[in-house]
Amino acid sequence: MRDFSDLSEREILALAISSEEEDGRIYADFAEGLRNDFPATARVFHGMAQEEGDHRRRLIELYQEKFGEHIPLVRRQDVRGFITRRPVWQLQKLGVGLVRRQAQSMEDEASRFYLRAASRSTDASIRKLLGDLAEAEGDHENIADRLVEENLPAGVRAEEDETSRRNFVLRVIQPGLAGLMDGSVSTLAPVFAAAFATGRSSDAFLVGLAASLGAGISMGFAEALSDNGSLTGRGAPLARGVICGLMTTLGGIGHTLPFLIANFWTAMVLAFLVVIVELAVISWIRWRYMDTPLFSAALQVMFGGAIVFATGILIGIS
Numbered sequence: 505m506r507d508f509s510d511l512s513e514r515e516i517l518a519l520a521i522s523s524e525e526e527d528g529r530i531y532a533d534f535a536e537g538l539r540n541d542f543p544a545t546a547r548v549f550h551g552m553a554q555e556e557g558d559h560r561r562r563l564i565e566l567y568q569e570k571f572g573e574h575i576p577l578v579r580r581q582d583v584r585g586f587i588t589r590r591p592v593w594q595l596q597k598l599g600v601g602l603v604r605r606q607a608q609s610m611e612d613e614a615s616r617f618y619l620r621a622a623s624r625s626t627d628a629s630i631r632k633l634l635g636d637l638a639e640a641e642g643d644h645e646n647i648a649d650r651l652v653e654e655n656l657p658a659g660v661r662a663e664e665d666e667t668s669r670r671n672f673v674l675r676v677i678q679p680g681l682a683g684l685m686d687g688s689v690s691t692l693a694p695v696f697a698a699a700f701a702t703g704r705s706s707d708a709f710l711v712g713l714a715a716s717l718g719a720g721i722s723m724g725f726a727e728a729l730s731d732n733g734s735l736t737g738r739g740a741p742l743a744r745g746v747i748c749g750l751m752t753t754l755g756g757i758g759h760t761l762p763f764l765i766a767n768f769w770t771a772m773v774l775a776f777l778v779v780i781v782e783l784a785v786i787s788w789i790r791w792r793y794m795d796t797p798l799f800s801a802a803l804q805v806m807f808g809g810a811i812v813f814a815t816g817i818l819i820g821i822s
Contacts, residue, residue, distance in 0.1 A: 505584045513633060514571045519578040520637055521563045526580070527610060528556030534603050541671070549607065675740075676747060677793045679727050681786070683748035686723055687755025688782040689809050691715040693816035695760060695775070700820025705771045709763035716756025724749020758782050783809045 511519065531553035538546040567575055618638035622631045694715045699708035728745025759782065762774035783805050790801040 505582060507584050511578070511583065514567075515576065515578050516633060517563065517567045517571070518576050519580075519583060521560055521567065521575060522577065522579050523614070524556050524560040524563060527614075528553045528560065530610070531556060531607065534607065538603065545603070549603075552607070673793050675744065677789065679744040679748040680751045681789050681794075682727070683720070683723050683751030683753075684755045684782075684789070685786055685805075687716060687719055687752035688758065688779070688786060689755075689812050690719060691756035692759070692779065692809065692812045693819065695756075695763075696813060696816035697820040699763065699768070699772060699775075700817055703768055705763040705765060705768050708771070709760060712756060712760030712763060716753050716760055719756055720749045720753030723752040755782060779809065779813065 531549045535546040535549040535553060538549065564575070615638045618635070622635050622638065691712060695708055695712040698711035699705070702708070724745045727748035728741045730741070759775045759778040762771045762778060765771040765774065784802070787798065787802040787805045790796040790805070791798040794801075
């Protein structure tokens with residue numbers, strides 16, 4: 505691996521050619537990944553991929569004029585400190601917001617990189633070449649803005665943003681909320697029943713830990729096996745199962761951890777306070793993402809939690 509400052513003009517131009525080709529393919533991958541759910545944004549990236557192809561052809565013509573036909577393979581990963589891109593194929597799901605932000609940063613990052621490299625160079629021809637490349641990257645940003653205006657009017661963008669939000673709720677919030685509710689509420693009865701039945705924090709902690717882990721595993725498998733997401737649009741079953749299982753375990757562990765405290769009543773009071781926080785968080789999530797009125801969400805969650813909590817106490821003291 506070599507430093508960028510050690511590259512010759514020929515190598516810098518070859519690097520620019522390979523970088524333009526890579527960026528063009530990234531934009532094409534973005535367009536393909538967004539084509540079904542976000543067709544307007546996909547058209548934007550298709551246009552940007554074409555622009556990158558035009559820039560690459562111009563660079564190749566310049567290279568052939570100065571250095572001949574053979575272009576050495578100089579890639580980003582071969583140059584120390586150069587900007588690298590995460591391969592699009594490694595992304596499980598392309599979110600329209602994430603893709604837009606990454607695309608906006610790509611040209612800006614490349615432009616700033618060329619400017620910094622030019623400021624460190626003492627060779628006039630290299631400084632000019634790097635400056636020209638930085639200016640070209642700035643032109644790319646203007647082209648991207650123009651393509652957005654042509655293909656993505658405000659109404660269409662708002663519609664795509666709403667689709668993105670709906671997918672996020674289906675694929676992340678719903679399985680996470682189901683797990684959090686199950687873990688926070690269903691484990692109340694065994695934890696507090698064990699606590700009042702034995703009067704020992706350590707026993708309540710063991711019961712709570714077992715209940716939380718068991719519920720997390722069960723809910724994770726149930727969510728992952730419920731459907732494959734092809735018809736419901738709920739996304740990858742493995743991801744949903746992991747989210748649901750982790751949130752279930754987290755919901756149960758929250759009011760279990762206070763029972764690590766040896767003093768029984770101190771642990772009991774702290775666990776009760778944690779339960780209130782957990783139910784408040786569930787209510788807020790339902791209000792924020794499920795369009796449930798805050799008062800109604802809080803009343804429903806608190807009522808259900810109180811019933812399970814009272815059930816555990818009654819069993820424990822009987």
